[in-house]
Amino acid sequence: MKPSQLIPIIRRLDAMREDQSDEVQVRRFERDGKEQCIVRYDSKSNMFELEDRTSQQTYEFDNIDYVAVEILELVQPATSTED
Template identity: 90%
Template sequence: MKPSQLIPIIRRLDAMREDQSDEVQVRRFERNGQEKCIVRYDNKSNMFELEDRTTEQTYEFDNIDYVAVEILELVQPATSTEE
């Protein structure tokens, strides 16, 4: 069984939430060296903002699980033949 791909994503998002600075935290997520999305976390509003780099659309999330799933959908290969 392959390890979960969500765990490293959630760890990165958790690190954003745990940062105590007043600055908006930013993380970039890539697949094969190509940027797929940018995630920003505002500690004041407790909101994640995901910018989809393929469609140039921005989405807001107040739930870490939802943003993690969106990131996973963007960075995982379109078709997986691995078992």
């Protein structure tokens, strides 16, 4: 069984929330060396903002689980339907 890919994503998002500075925290997530999204966390509003670099759209989340799943969908390799 492969380990969960969500755990490292949630750890990075948690680190953003736990930062005590007043600055907006920024993390970049890549797949095969290509940036897939940028996530910003504003501690004043407790909101995550995800910028999808492939579609150039931005989404806001107030739930760490939802943003983690969205990141996972962007960074996980495409799976083949042939088995």
